[in-house]
Amino acid sequence: MTMTKQLPPYPRFGECISALAGAIDANKAGSDVGRLAREGDFDWRRLDMVIAEVLVDNSATVIGDIAHQIFARWVSSVRSAYTHLVLGVSLDALGRNEALPVLVEHFFAPFGGQLLLQVSAELPGPDLQRLLADSEQPLRVTFEWLDGAVGGPVEKLLYPGSTGSARFEQEKVRKWRTGTDIPSAQSIKLFYRKLVECWKPIPACPVWLLIASALSRLERQWPGSLRSLMLLQARGIASPSRPVEDVLSELVVRAGQAWPELAQAGCYLWHDLRRTSAKQPGDRDRTWQQIEALEQLAKRLDPEGHTAYHYSWMKGRWHALSGQYQEALPHYKQAFEQACYRAGHQIKDIVSEASCLSAFLPKERVFLKQLKHVGIVLGLYRKPEAGTVLEDWELDQLALQLPVEFPACGRFVECQQDLTDEPIQGWLFLDRDAISKMKPDLKAPSRVRAVHSADGQVRRWPQLRLFASFGLFEQVQALLDAGASVDDLDSSNASPLLCAIQHAEQTGRCEVLDLLLVHPHQPATINALTQRKRLTPLMCAIDLGLPDVVAALVEQNADVEQRALTDNQSPLYYLVTQLSGRVNPTQMLCTLTARMMQEPDSVLKDTLRRFGVGLAGAFGSNTTALGSHQELAIAVAKAMVDRHVSRHSVSKLMRIAAILLEAGAKPNATHRYPVPGRTPLMLAAESDLPELLDLMIQRGGDPLMPDAHGQDSWQIARAFHSRRVLSYLSQRYR
Template sequence: MSSKILPPYPTPVEIIRVLSNAFDTKLNNKTLDDQVSKLDTDYRVIRSLFSDAIEKPLKKYISDKAAQLLAGRLSILISNYLATVGKVALDGISRSHSVQLLAKYYFSNLAAEIVASFVEIIGGPHPVMMVASSDKAVDVTLNWLSSNEKGWNQFLSACSKEQKDRIAAWRKGQDLPSLQSIHLMRSWANESCPENIDWNRVKSLLIIARAIDWFRQYDLGSVAAEEARICLWSDKYSDNFATKAQEQQIACWKKFNNVFNIIGPIQHDLLRTSKKSKDAQRNLRDKLDNARKVLKRIDPEDNTIYWVDLHEARWHVLSGDLEKACKFYKMAFEGCLYRNGEQQKDIINEAVIVAASLKNPDKVFLKKLKNVAITFGYEIPVTSSIQGKKSNKTSEFIEDWEVNLWQSHFGKVFPKDGMFVDAVQPSVSAKIGPGFIDIESVKPDYRYPNRVIKVGETWKKSMPQIVFFTMIKRGGVVKKLLKKGAKLNVLSDSGESALLLALEALNVTEVPLKSLSDSLYKLLTRHEYKNKHKDIINTRTQKKRLLPIISAVESGRLDVVKKIISMGADPNGRGLTDEQSPLNTCLKHIGTIKYPARFLHAQNTLPTTPELLDGNRRHSAGLSGYTLEHQAQCLAEKKNNRLFNSMMERSNKLMIDRMAENMSLDTMHEIAKVLLDAGADPNAEHMSPVKGYTPLMLAAELNEQDLFKAMLNKGGDPFKTYFNPTLKQEMDCQKIAHAWHAQAVLDVLK
């Protein structure tokens, strides 16, 4: 990118570098410098760079609580910024103009919110005074400390002349305090330092003040600070960045007035779904060539050429040539990043269909598309939990079922009627809809007990015999296959093992109701899982993410959970569509049994989160579309359907009744303790029921005193917080317990 003009939006790594300079947390991190100008940085690298460059250094110099609070706010700033990049277009605007817009109408608001919320929690000068242009923020903070921090003046008196001169230079703005010097202030007065000074607050306030003064060294920083002051003074936060951006775009696009009569017909005639005239293919070819020449002349910096690349790609699709189309989608994708708002999503959604539908799907390109979609919040990761060492494998970004899903929608995105008259629509086959199997037509092959069979009438699924006959509950066949030497360490093409399917038969929480027969489970667990049994026991299915240890928890049976753990199950494995841990799953079911009315209310008021949408997609067999937006539309239609709502209400009540009959609170408490003894993490963060929630927080909410104590004994952190978006504040276990009137837990926290 170094040889090209910068896109209007700075990259997230550019933002991280600016913040690390402002807070003086920047380490000698070559990765930061290497990644700063990349437009498709791995979303996980962005997170790790933020942690290394900001969060970890802050924790080194100030208290964990203050560092978590400040880093949490800055992390939200970056997340919100990337969401804005994905929505608000700035194409046609130069970087120099765009950063002025961002400073005045965007970052000023976010800065005001961060300073106000931080000062409200830890105390300090009025936020307006900290960002006022007439005074240095460090000077304002030191004045406030002299008036409000007991012992501060005594501390200053005990400082040496050199130290007093240094503070005076900070006050005058002649020098900015370094993070290191702020950290070492406590040692300046040695034995004379008063003990009652709240050094965590002192250091935190000075670090915030230092960052404000760093920004105000620059014209853009001064503009942002002044706008932040106005926001704080009026207590009104401006939300007109998008409007201002659009106004600036209109002004910048005036130079393109002469080409609108060229662009318009191309855009109209290359609609994917419209019927094409006989001469459309040749005529549009000429128009595209002409448009490219004109835009090259008017826009030599190629800021808008991605538009031609996109329509060139579409022209090749409608001509039936997916290989050439994919080349131009790559160019359009690279050209639109960090400039074109919502159309970035449209280009990604169109490109994944074509890249997946090639004879050999272009998984490298699909990985790039998915990565950027995650970065801008259009999609969620394949694995959102922090589990194990990350690799650069394609499978950590896209799964086989997703490729199949994209392939299955080719005909909808590019219908046959929209193709050019003489073009042949590419033949793309995929698995879509429910898989129907003629069970009686499948016979066991005892001569080859490890044979893999393909089953299905609507589409084929590969399954080892032992897995298939366990699925259809043919105990006699399974027993005979085992006697003939069938291996148990085998999986179907979607990741199912025979043991998992036997465990799912015991699942008390599933509707339609399961048999709860344990005959197959007992049969299979009596046989030794040799060699790679730990791999099988910790393998989850692809789409629904079923995991043996979680299936065991959902049986409500202590003996089953103990057995699966003894076979090597990871007590911190993640499963189900929202990536639950076994301990969190156990706590959620305790909550359902204990407070069924609360559960029903929660089910009726579930927020439409990306995790909920992805769960719907994973359970819909491709019938609800392929994007998260499609899932939102599908769910909205369901919520307006009286029959569907009635069915869901009945289903939830069936589940509650089933759990009441087959799960006891005492047993679930014992299961939770067994998981803790096996190493389950009470501080593991989850996306559900609330983003950032931990099992310990859930125990606090449910007023589970004994379990709360057990988790504390296993390293549970009651001071860990999550951000409550409704209250706009960090909540720890004590605040959660107060909110839910969990007196028994509050007694523990006294």
């Protein structure tokens, strides 16, 4: 990690990976490690691939399975903690030279000590007290441990003799012992291969040699004593004595005290630039003058530009509050570049505001993709399931957030442009009466029709899908008679059949659905997954709750194992959740209410975004509106439960379960969410549904199969006090 003032105070993820890869001598040829270190998070997929391939897979060629069992999990935990730190503490008064020593002492070194403790608990090896002592050479300590394991100097065992190649190899190992040379990863691999040939396998050998080599390389790069800091962790001493967040925050405060003029003036300016506060006549010109004056003062007091992102951001927000969105964006681009790995939690606001502006403006997708990549790396967005980083629906979702980010009440009085004057993509307000008066084009039955909404938006849908979504029986019948294809999908991958199922679920009217079901569909249509909400006809049919509809879809080759919805549920798993809510409505109400009140996880954030919940913000993370109106949240949850109970019957949901199981649905299929490794069978045990549990056991359900936490259906039933399931299991397996 080279300490240079031009670098952000927090080392980028790419820099951290590069330093760690160098320490373990990982092969970086052909990877993007260097580019990630220089440019930052230009592609979230490359970052994940580099971690997997350069760090984990490379080390696995030397140390074996422990690379995946311990090292990969450790890297993941460090990355998670570092993300939390980078997003938590703003270092807008510090440079790399001031921040890095604190990070090494209070973050990186303690995590390194934790890794050594984990390895030591799993594998025999050298004494950690000696390995990490300043007075010792890590490689010497490791070779002395290995000498004890083989009963003498290991180099003499492997390379007997005193001349020629034997003497050369012995001398090479002696240089490793003294730390004169550090063995490469390839040398360690070859050395261990020789040990296995001449002695016997000692799986811990390459692990500790790689660790000792890494410690030696790191100490050559870092002037301080890393091992003494790790030693505190190895001894079980609370290290660091204070959280790294507190140490960094105090350092920022002390550094900022050198610029009181900047801090005070900046505080006043940010108050005047609040996005939601009313502005007075003249505020626009006065505020711009103050921004420019503050920026000039900063150039004199802060020549290294630690605080520069504030002034770029202020200018961007000033233009946005003036209705000058195109002019605002260059300033946001500059603020974003200056703020990455510096601005702490403020980077979330910069990314949010810049994303909404970019989505609203034409031809700004390149910058929007850049923002999305960084947002994914920092955990602001869920990692996409598909290959593309930015989907078309996200443009609508983010553009809709622009009037939420910059509401009319907070704009400058002098602002002439109003967002309501511009068409914003998103919610469609369609006139049902106008649609019902449209005549189907029977000469071109597969024609795509333009649909105009009340706010000026235009959507183009195949006319069969259009009329099916409004339940217009006569138009649908006429088009089918004219040869319209039931397999024509719209741009979001929705079919006429899916739209008809949704209409039936909303209105209770199934005439159009029944009409479409008698027509053969291609399997690709039956299993088509919509882009935004990730719906399939089968999942919507389970929502509808009619067994005959589910049976008809299965007869037309619906895939009963296809994962769908924003949390990737299988149809059987989703059926269990529906039945659980019907049997236990009180529990369903408690669960819904609790979710509304708590901080949403990454899956729920993604769900809120995909379903266009405007108040949830650009990241789907804002639940303050519900939290501050608890009575409203409870009322919404209760209405959802009441509707669920009135729409479904236990007997029909049980029949749907039987249809899915008979068609091959797997009761032991594992899911990642909400609990890793959970299966439909486990969910039935949790929900105290013995009849459904019995159906699934008859179809191969295994009550002894554990989830990712080692809990089987018996243990889950006990934990959730599922008395009926426990009684059933006891009688069946006694």
